[in-house]
Amino acid sequence: MKRSPAVEKLKSRFLSRKGRGFGMTVSRAAATILQASVICAGLASVASAQVAAQRLLDSAKEPQNWLMYSGDYAGRRYSTLDQINTKNVATMVPKWAYQTMAGGKFETTPLVVDGVLYATGADDRAFALDARSGRPIWQYQRALPPDIRPCCGRVNRGFAILGDKVFLGTLDAHVIALDTKTGNIVWDVEAAEHTKGYSITLAPLVIKNLVLIGVSGGEYGIRGFIDAYDAATGARKWRFYTVPAPGEPGHETWEGDSWKIGGAPAWITGTYDRATNTTFWTTGNPSPSNRGEGRAGDNLYSNSLLALDPDTGKLKWYFQFTKHDEHDYDATQVPVLVDDGDRHLIVQANRNGFFYVIDRISGKLLSATPYGRVTWSNSKDASGVPIERKEASPTLTGVPVCPGALGATNWFSPTYDPQTKLFYVSAREQCDIFSTAPQPYEAGHAFYGSAYFPNDDAQPFWGAVRAIDPATSQIKWELKHLSPSWSGVLSTAGGLVFTGDAEGNFMALDAATGKILWHFQCGASVYASPMTYAIDGKQYVAIAAGSTLFTFGLP
Amino acid sequence: MPQPNPHAPTPGKSAIALHSSSLACLFLLAYLSASQALFAQEKNPYAGDLKIAKLGEYQFRLNCAFCHGLGARGGGRGPDLTRPQKRHGNSDAEVFHNIHDGIPGTAMPAATNGGIGVGMSDEEIWQVVTYLRSAQLKAPAKPEGNAAHGKELFNGAAGCSTCHMMEGKGGRLGPDLTSVGASRSTEYLVESLRNPSRRLAQGIFEAMKEFPQEYESVSVVTADGTKLSGVVLNEDQFTLQMLDTREQLHLFDKDKLRSFEKRRESAMPAYNQKTLSDKDLQDLIAYLQSTGAQ
Numbered sequence: 057m058k059r060s061p062a063v064e065k066l067k068s069r070f071l072s073r074k075g076r077g078f079g080m081t082v083s084r085a086a087a088t089i090l091q092a093s094v095i096c097a098g099l100a101s102v103a104s105a106q107v108a109a110q111r112l113l114d115s116a117k118e119p120q121n122w123l124m125y126s127g128d129y130a131g132r133r134y135s136t137l138d139q140i141n142t143k144n145v146a147t148m149v150p151k152w153a154y155q156t157m158a159g160g161k162f163e164t165t166p167l168v169v170d171g172v173l174y175a176t177g178a179d180d181r182a183f184a185l186d187a188r189s190g191r192p193i194w195q196y197q198r199a200l201p202p203d204i205r206p207c208c209g210r211v212n213r214g215f216a217i218l219g220d221k222v223f224l225g226t227l228d229a230h231v232i233a234l235d236t237k238t239g240n241i242v243w244d245v246e247a248a249e250h251t252k253g254y255s256i257t258l259a260p261l262v263i264k265n266l267v268l269i270g271v272s273g274g275e276y277g278i279r280g281f282i283d284a285y286d287a288a289t290g291a292r293k294w295r296f297y298t299v300p301a302p303g304e305p306g307h308e309t310w311e312g313d314s315w316k317i318g319g320a321p322a323w324i325t326g327t328y329d330r331a332t333n334t335t336f337w338t339t340g341n342p343s344p345s346n347r348g349e350g351r352a353g354d355n356l357y358s359n360s361l362l363a364l365d366p367d368t369g370k371l372k373w374y375f376q377f378t379k380h381d382e383h384d385y386d387a388t389q390v391p392v393l394v395d396d397g398d399r400h401l402i403v404q405a406n407r408n409g410f411f412y413v414i415d416r417i418s419g420k421l422l423s424a425t426p427y428g429r430v431t432w433s434n435s436k437d438a439s440g441v442p443i444e445r446k447e448a449s450p451t452l453t454g455v456p457v458c459p460g461a462l463g464a465t466n467w468f469s470p471t472y473d474p475q476t477k478l479f480y481v482s483a484r485e486q487c488d489i490f491s492t493a494p495q496p497y498e499a500g501h502a503f504y505g506s507a508y509f510p511n512d513d514a515q516p517f518w519g520a521v522r523a524i525d526p527a528t529s530q531i532k533w534e535l536k537h538l539s540p541s542w543s544g545v546l547s548t549a550g551g552l553v554f555t556g557d558a559e560g561n562f563m564a565l566d567a568a569t570g571k572i573l574w575h576f577q578c579g580a581s582v583y584a585s586p587m588t589y590a591i592d593g594k595q596y597v598a599i600a601a602g603s604t605l606f607t608f609g610l611p
Numbered sequence: 612m613p614q615p616n617p618h619a620p621t622p623g624k625s626a627i628a629l630h631s632s633s634l635a636c637l638f639l640l641a642y643l644s645a646s647q648a649l650f651a652q653e654k655n656p657y658a659g660d661l662k663i664a665k666l667g668e669y670q671f672r673l674n675c676a677f678c679h680g681l682g683a684r685g686g687g688r689g690p691d692l693t694r695p696q697k698r699h700g701n702s703d704a705e706v707f708h709n710i711h712d713g714i715p716g717t718a719m720p721a722a723t724n725g726g727i728g729v730g731m732s733d734e735e736i737w738q739v740v741t742y743l744r745s746a747q748l749k750a751p752a753k754p755e756g757n758a759a760h761g762k763e764l765f766n767g768a769a770g771c772s773t774c775h776m777m778e779g780k781g782g783r784l785g786p787d788l789t790s791v792g793a794s795r796s797t798e799y800l801v802e803s804l805r806n807p808s809r810r811l812a813q814g815i816f817e818a819m820k821e822f823p824q825e826y827e828s829v830s831v832v833t834a835d836g837t838k839l840s841g842v843v844l845n846e847d848q849f850t851l852q853m854l855d856t857r858e859q860l861h862l863f864d865k866d867k868l869r870s871f872e873k874r875r876e877s878a879m880p881a882y883n884q885k886t887l888s889d890k891d892l893q894d895l896i897a898y899l900q901s902t903g904a905q
Contacts, residue, residue: 206730494669495673502730502731502735506672506673507672507673507681509676509680509681510677510686537848538848557847563848
């Protein structure tokens, strides 16, 4: 088929308009407006446009803003905003929508700072919007090379912010800083070679003057790491390899040279405890994910919780959730800091189906209790850590195991509500047949040594929001979903829990009972975690679904 | 000509300065290189290589077995690929193209990043094509039955057309069967007739649906006491879309129904030896297999 020159011209004109020309005009206009408003408002406005590190520490003092991926350093995804509450949420209406026009999954959690919303989208696009109206201030799209290796969609989960910069990890494994006023690149550093299977999808975490970030690539036989970059310059300050090299503690948990391609990617944002100056990061599967042959041992620090010194990257302690994993049970769920009297805890509903309560000072496991159907483990070791049942090890012909390869939950965020003292998580009830597929390692090629597929005779998959009491690890209530959801959960002081489902509904639940109080059909499965913010005394709730960012508020 | 990839990266900020005519040139270049790539894809470089077929089998497990089953005999969503006659093209080039670019209008995704599995290289796709050739049934599975008699049964004594369509004629309560014979293994078809509830029809033809229509049976009592039964077309937490046994479409808010009951039992009767002899069964399958392969 030959296209006429006229069509090509139209197309290029459309592209240039949709792409850069438009963004340029708007960002120039916005810069002018911003300058004007700064002049009018004086010094106070200049100061508030800067997000100092102290503001991140004191995020609880400004609940109208959403300053980091999980809302606070504790990873609670909880807001003290209560204008929208159990009494009036039934009247909630859409406020505005922003269309990215991108295909694929839309996994972002926006940041909101002083009236401006910053978010990312598929293919490493990004945008700043007037958070009142959804009107763009600037738009950015990375020119990605054609040979990137994103395992599971061309996704991104969001920004981190410090000063006048927002930080983004890219699918070609770079870390970049954009100017909050213009979207222009301030610095751009390569974290790893994307052709070897590295990519970045998570939102970074800013601590003091450092940008902390991990990598994806557990399906490509990478060697995982967590990095810290100077926010001002992009210079790398430290790197912690999640797979120890010869001579380092933990190296003995790998067979032969398997550590070189050991995986253990850190692909979900960590949390931070200022009291002990410790940052907590979680890691994914050892490579190849579903085939343990060739990597005998526990395979540290795959599927682990790492307690690191944020200034140096030095490991304080670790806890491994799944030893020698053969079921793709990444531990990449936000490790949530919970204080229960004088107990300082980390709680995590792990992809492997257990709810873990850990002392975050010592790293000691306090309990591990199933919160969904579990068949991969039926015993625990002396310290209470669940261990794999021999018969659950994948074979060439396949064995049925619960949870399935996508887990009892996945990367989408849980929430902890200090009012109800409950932890809420989207749980997935899905079992799979796991079989092996021996495969040689080749740099940059998919390397997971396995296949998984649904059991023909299996009952249909389903899901649920579960409210777990961390004091007892018991499930207080559940709200069933028709199918497993990929939506995170947000809780608010309005007595509400917000979440989405795979059928496209976004809904508000009574945090005490799980009763649905309000819902809206977004028109596409939700693959994101909700957040909330306020401007001019009006509270908004935001969720990404399909190619659209929706916000809701009271009429 | 492969469809443009909707996920293809668009130019970044550096492209601002590009004049529209140079963009047009880029398009032309992309078009030329894409056509060259297509020509290069006509022939399987590994045809008949059993070692490569083995590698292809593992690639198949990694990327394809989730839908097409181990051994390529068809799974929950994907058709049996061991049949010599494939619905969407039989040549190596066509099979390569179907994996590489997906099949529009079906659940088959493109093997680009974020599509099938973790993305497949051209080399890996050729390995899979080689494997599929080696796994293909040697003797063409020639239906032994009498397709003409099968057609009579379908539209008459066996009552299939009450609920199923073949080539535009028949009922709507069950799945359209026009292409089922070209997609599913004989064993699957036999089982679907003898024991239809064992696994409900899954959305092999349902494009763009993550959770395919399964033709679950449903009974409801409406607010005014009307009792209805039929099959589920779709539903979510709050609403139900169903066809009743007279093919009337009903759209309900679940909380307005007096009762709502869904069963994972097929609305289709199980055909035993008495209601459908082995000979008639064979004829019916011969009829199903005689249509739909393009």
